Amino acid sequence: MxxxxxxxxxxxxxxxxxxxxxxxxxxxxxxxxxxxxxxxxxxxxxxxxxxxxxxxxxxxxxxxxxxxxxxxxxxxxxxxxxxxxxxxxAYVPQRSAVADTLPMTVRQAVAMGRWARLGPWRRQSGKDREIVRECLRRLAIDDLAARQLGALSGGQRQRALVAQGLAQRxxxxxxxxxxxxxxxxxxxxxxxxxxxxxxxxxxxxxxxxxxxxxxxxxxxxxxxxxxxxxxxxxxxxxxxxxxxxxxxxxxxxxxxxxxxxxxxx
Ligand SMILES: Nc1ncnc2c1ncn2[C@@H]1O[C@H](COP(=O)(O)OP(=O)(O)OP(=O)(O)O)[C@@H](O)[C@H]1O
Missing domain, CATH: 3.40.50.300 (P-loop containing nucleotide triphosphate hydrolases)
Structure with missing residues (x-):
């Protein structure tokens, strides 16, 4: 060295x-x-x-x-x-680069991480849903899954973005x-x-x-x-x-x- x-x-x-x-x-x-x-x-x-x-x-x-x-x-x-x-x-941007006003729940935001792998009708499979649940759990935001992304604190939103990145596998x-x-x-x-x-x-x-x-x-x-x-x-x-x-x-x-x-x- x-x-x-x-x-x-x-x-x-x-x-x-x-x-x-x-x-x-x-x-x-x-x-x-x-x-x-x-x-x-x-x-x-x-x-x-x-x-x-x-x-x-x-x-x-x-x-x-x-x-x-x-x-x-x-x-x-x-x-x-x-x-x-x-x-x-998988790219997790700075949270300041993500609009506060995105009208989606935390679960939907994390599920976006699966989009590249979904078929033409964008239907999630059971496996996709399981991956989303697992990523929510790993970032300890499963209790926030139904909340609007824009209604989260900065730290909570950051964890949601990381979970979205992980969901891309x-x-x-x-x-x-x-x-x-x-x-x-x-x-x-x-x-x-x-x-x-x-x-x-x-x-x-x-x-x-x-x-x-x-x-x-x-x-x-x-x-x-x-x-x-x-x-x-x-x-x-x-x-x-x-x-x-x-x-x-x-x-x-x-x-x-x-x-x-x-x-x-
Ligand atoms: N979309 C953009 N359009 C034009 N210039 C930009 C854009 N994004 C960044 N820049 C410019 O590019 C340079 C480098 O920015 P960059 O964000 O890559 O730096 P950084 O090291 O990540 O900074 P920081 O530590 O402040 O996040 C800066 O001068 C910035 O003003």
Whole structure:
């Protein structure tokens, strides 16, 4: 294992075993954004299969955009994205991205996770209904199943969105800040569920602002101003120096954030 941090035109390489795992997603020189606004610049990264990966970076660094690119919601303007998963990824957006006014119950919202698998008449089978019940149970929201989604608290709604993601039964689960703003109980519940998904061999990728949570993941992608500045085992990537540099924290003599120019694999 090694990590190298140099200044401009430098290399930050977390040579953890995770980077040698089979990839679930490979991005090569990806640039992407919205209309004429390019947000990601030449991102080359790997997401190891069957592992938990966190995407970190300051506000506006491009975490959601990267997740959108992996999900296929945003197409790159340059570079390539290769997903090895057979199924479409399950994407759990930030709850602020979901309208409060959606006229549906929690059960209906979770059942939407089955839509891609339903037949032409969108009729749920007994198995679909069982999967929905199971996902409601796993997120401890079965007692809220008949409530309107818009009438829930932020934390309850977040759990409903995660349940919808699980209901898709994808082998690649993408979550945008699933724990932000949640109380300890809700965070713990979501952490447990994601841990179980990973233990079942699924690939879990989530964005977060929580360093402690990030350090518990297997793999970390660190973004700064739309560029990948480090990837590897979280303990190797999230060193004090790197964190101070990327988040521009005061009290450290780091002139500028490191820039990744070379990647393993
Ligand atoms: N739909 C959009 N249209 C135009 N620009 C967008 C859109 N979504 C995001 N952006 C811009 O892209 C840049 C990166 O945003 P993104 O949401 O990917 O960052 P982030 O790292 O997830 O931020 P945060 O930590 O605040 O959630 C920002 O400058 C943002 O204003």
């Amino acid at each position: 090694k990590i190298i941090i140099k200044s401009k035109a430098s290399i930050v390489e977390g040579m953890a075993s995770t980077v040698r795992d089979q990839p679930a997603v490979v991005l090569r020189e990806v640039s992407a954004g919205y209309a004429r606004h390019v947000v990601l610049h030449g991102v080359t990264a790997r997401v190891p299969a069957g592992r938990a990966t966190v995407v970190l970076g300051p506000n506006g660094s491009g975490k959601t955009t990267l997740l959108n690119v992996i999900a296929g919601v945003v197409a790159p303007v340059a570079g390539s994205v290769r997903r090895t998963s057979v199924r479409l990824p 994808s082998d690649l689960l993408l979550l945008d800040e699933p724990s932000t703003g949640l109380d300890l109980g809700a965070r713990g519940r979501i952490a447990d569920v994601l841990h179980q998904e990973r233990a079942a061999g699924r690939t879990v990728v989530r964005t977060t602002h929580d360093l402690a949570e990030a350090l518990r993941a297997d793999h970390c992608l660190l973004l700064d101003e739309g560029r990948l500045v480090a990837q590897g085992a979280p303990a190797d990537v999230l060193t004090e120096d790197t964190v101070h540099a990327v988040w521009r924290l005061p009290g450290r003599p780091v002139a500028r954030p490191p820039e990744m120019t070379n990647l393993p694999g």
